Amino acid sequence: MKQRLxxxxxxxxxxxxxxxxxxxxxxxxxxxxxxxxxxxxxxGTDLGREAEAVMARGELVSDGLVLAIVRSxxxxxxGGWLLDGFPRNLxxxxxxxxxxxxxxxxxxxxxxxxxxxxxxxxxLLGRGRADDNEAVIRHRLxxxxxxxxxxxxYYRQRQLLEAxxxxxxxxxxxxxxxxxxx
Numbered sequence: 321m322k323q324r325l326x327x328x329x330x331x332x333x334x335x336x337x338x339x340x341x342x343x344x345x346x347x348x349x350x351x352x353x354x355x356x357x358x359x360x361x362x363x364g365t366d367l368g369r370e371a372e373a374v375m376a377r378g379e380l381v382s383d384g385l386v387l388a389i390v391r392s393x394x395x396x397x398x399g400g401w402l403l404d405g406f407p408r409n410l411x412x413x414x415x416x417x418x419x420x421x422x423x424x425x426x427x428x429x430x431x432x433x434x435x436x437x438x439x440x441x442x443x444l445l446g447r448g449r450a451d452d453n454e455a456v457i458r459h460r461l462x463x464x465x466x467x468x469x470x471x472x473x474y475y476r477q478r479q480l481l482e483a484x485x486x487x488x489x490x491x492x493x494x495x496x497x498x499x500x501x502x
Contacts, residue, residue: 321502322428323348323400328471329433330464332440333486334493338433339404341494349393349401356389357381367392383412387419394423409467413474430475431497433486437461
């Protein structure tokens with residue numbers, strides 16, 4: 321079974337749901353960048369205080385800071401892990417690759433969760449968030465494509481990428497992922 325995984329996919333594809341489910345069932349460390357940042361802030365670590373100051377200014381946390389947090393979680397971790405929500409672009413992917421080489425923990429599989437835009441929009445509108453309207457969602461999907469399409473090529477060229485259809489029940493999608501993970 322592959323132990324070092326990365327999930328890619330557009331907003332609403334179910335990455336978080338499937339990552340939590342797979343990590344729990346297979347004993348993998350689930351590294352969601354948003355969750356990691358919140359955990360570091362809550363723990364009051366040096367990295368957390370730095371992230372909190374950046375976020376309080378309304379700025380995005382730097383790639384370097386996110387990588388430092390990922391490094392802190394993976395250093396000395398001998399088990400499997402699943403990255404969810406990072407990297408988001410080629411610069412981050414290259415930096416992550418360098419970090420993972422340093423730790424001798426290369427990615428074994430990148431799962432691309434694919435879903436038709438109409439279904440994505442339907443799912444995202446169904447969440448009922450105040451900031452989710454169709455125009456905002458379409459813009460988020462466009463930003464995702466601009467930033468992430470190059471990542472798909474990057475991991476495909478390294479023969480790490482496998483795509484799955486992310487429609488259907490949570491269980492059906494989970495089964496597709498388990499087949500890939502082996």
